[in-house]
Amino acid sequence: MAHITKATSVKDWFDQRIALTKLWNVLAGQYWIPKNINFLWAMGVILTVLFTVLFVTGLLLVMYYKPDANLAFDSVNYTIMQEVEYGWLWRHMHAVAASVIFLIIYIHAFVGIYYGSYKKGREMIWISGMLLFLVFSAEAFSGYMLPWGQMSYWAAQVITQLFGGVPVIGDALVEWIRGDYAVSDPTLTRFFMLHVCLLPIVLIMIIVIHFYTLRVPHVNNLEGEEIDFELEAEKYLSGDTKNSKVIPFWPGFLSKDFMYVSFFMIFFTYLVGFHFGFAMDPINFDPANAAKTPTHIYPEWYFLWQYEILRGFFFDIGPMKAADLGALAMAFAGISLFFMPLYDRSDVVAPAHKRKGFFVWFWLLIIDLIILTVYGKLPPTGFNAWIGFFSSVAYLALLLVVLPVITIMERKGNK
C-alpha cells in the first residue's frame, strides 16, 4: 500500500489515493501529439462529440419511446415530436448526428488511408477503427428500425432476409434474428434492446480500445515522418516548445479541436433546424405497412455503396446464383477495409501525393465509391444495373488486385 501522509491540499489528498496528476498526464497533459497535423486529425474529437450527442439525446428519447409495433410510430411522431418539450430537438439531433457521424467516420477513415496511417505499427489503430465502423453500422441499422415507418420496416425485411443466404441454416437464422417469420413486434423489441443496450456498451468498449491503441505507436502526421516521441517530449518539457516536434494533447491539440468542434457545431445545428430532410427519408413518415411495399427500397446514404455491391451481381455466374453472389460480395465489402494493412505491400508511410501509384489508386477508389453510392439509390434497371455491376467488380479489383500490385511495384522500385 502506498505511504499516505497528511494531505497538504485537496489535490494532494486525491493524488495520494488515486494518482490524479499521473492519470491526467497520461491522458492529456503529457500525451504527446505531433505538431504537424491539421484539421483532418480533428475528426476523432468530432466523432467523440457526435457520439456523446447521440448518447445523451438517445437517453432523452428512450424516456418517451415505446418499443411496441402498435405504439412506436406515434410515440416518435406525435409524443416526442409534438408533445414533449423540445422532443423534436432531441429527435432531430439524434437523427442528424446518426447520419453525420457516418460522414465523419468516412472522412476519418479515408484520411487514414490517404496518409498511410494503417501501417507499420499502426495496424491495431486501423483494425479497432474498422471494428467501430462495423458496430456503428449495426447500431445505425437497429436504430433506423425503431420509428417503425415504411422504409425502416422494409429495410429490416430486406436486410434480415440476407442472412437466408447462409448455407444450410439460412432460413432458421433469419427466423432467429427476426423472432418471427416476418419482421414484426418481436423483431422491434429485440432491435430496441440491441440499439439502446448491448451495442452501445460494445461501442464504448471499442472506443476505449481504439483510444488505447494510439498510445504506443502514436498518431501519424502530415508527412508520415517517424518522430522520436520521447526525445521531442524532453525538448518540450525542458521549455523548448518552439523546436519540439510534439505538443501535449492538452492544451495544445485540444485548443485547436475545441475551435474545430465549435465551427462544426454551427453546421450541425443548421442541419438540425433547417436541413434535416437528408437524414430522414420522407417514406419513413408513413407508418409501417406489411401489406404495401414502397415503390423503391433503399437504405440510408451511408450504406448505399454496400447496397449497390449487393445488387451489382444481378445475373447467375456458373453454378452461383445472383443473390448469393451479391450477398457474398456485400459481406466482403462490409469487412473489406479491415485488411488494408494486408493489401498494401509497401512499407512506405507517406501521404498519397508523395506515392504516385497509390495517389491514383486512392482517387479511383473514391470515384468508384461515389458511383456506387449514387447508383445504390437509383433503380437498378437497364443501363444502371450494368454500371452497378462494373463498379462493384471495380471495388473488389481495386482492393484485391490493384493495390497489392502497385504497392509491390513501389517496394521494388525503392530498392
Next chain:
Amino acid sequence: MKELKAFIVVVIVTGIIYWGVEPYAHSVLNPHVEPANFDFAKEDVNLAKTNEQAANKALEAAKASGNEDIIKSATKTLNDTKANLDKYTAFWNDINSIDLAKGDAAKGAELVNAAGCTGCHGIKTANIPAPMDDRSASESFGVTPPDLSDIGYLYDPKFLAALIKDPAIALKVSHKFNDNNPFPMTAFMGAGGDLNAEVADLVAYFKSIAPKEMSDKEVFVNSCSRCHDMKYANVFTNGNKQSIAAYLGMTPPDLSMYIRSRSNDYLNNFINDTQKMLPGTAMPRVGLNEKAQSQVISYMEKVGDSKKAERETTSLYMMGYFLILGIFAWAWKRKIWSKLH
C-alpha cells in the same frame, strides 16, 4: 493554405455525394411534373396531351422490341389516351361556353330544390338540413355528401359548373364509374330551361351564400375529412369507415404526417390533380381553388410539423451560440499556439 486546400477537397467530395444522392437520385425517382395549374381546363387538357405523348413513345419502343403482345397493349393504351384527350377537350369546351357572369342567384335558389340537390345535400346557411345523418348517408352513398353552404368559397365558379354538369369527369373518377357502376352524385339534367344558363344560376347562388372567410381547419374538414382522418389533431371522418373503404377500395390514409411524408410540393400537385401524381387512384381530384388549397396545406403543416417556428428560432440561437463559442475558442487557440510555433 494547405489546410484550406484539404478542406476544399473534403467539401467538394461531400458535395458531389450529397448532390448525387439527394437532388439527382430524387429527381430520377420522382420525375418532374408540371406544377399545379388552377385553370382546370388547361390542367386536364395538358395532362391528357402529356399522357398521349408518353403513350406514343411507349408504342414506338414497343414496335422496336417487335413483341406482338407489347405492341398490342401499347396501341390500346395510346387509343385510350387519345379518347381521354378528346373527352376532356370536349368537356371543357362545353364548360367554357357557359356564361357564368349571367348567373342569377335568386333563380339558383329555386333551382336547388327543383333540381333535387337537397335530396342528398344539406345547406346549413339556407336552413336546409341534410336529409340523413352523416353516418347513414355514408352507408348509403359510400361517403357523406358535403353540405353545400361553403362550396362557393372552396371552389372556382368554373370548377363548380363542371362539377354540377358532370361530377365524374370533373373529379377525374370516370375511370372507376360507368353506366353499370354509376357515380353516387348524378349529373345535373336541368330543370326544363336552358341547361347551361341553369348551371350558371346555381353557381351564382352558391357564390352568394358562401362565407367570406374560413379558417384553415374548416377548409380541411370540409375538403378532406369526409374520407380522411387527422388523428394528431383529433379530426376524424364523420362517416362509416367501412363504407368509405368499400367505396374507395381501400381505407383512406390518416393525414397527420403527410406534410412530412409527401412534401409541400407533392401535396400541392396531388390535391390539384390526383391522376397526374398517382394514375388510377380512387381519390377524386379535390378541385379546390388556389386559396383554399393553400389553407389545407397550411393546416396539414400546423398539425404534422407543429414545432416548425420553435425549431427554426431555436436552431438560429444555437448557431449563434456556437459562433460566439468558436470565436472564443479561436482566440484561446491563438494564445496557446503562440508558445508552440
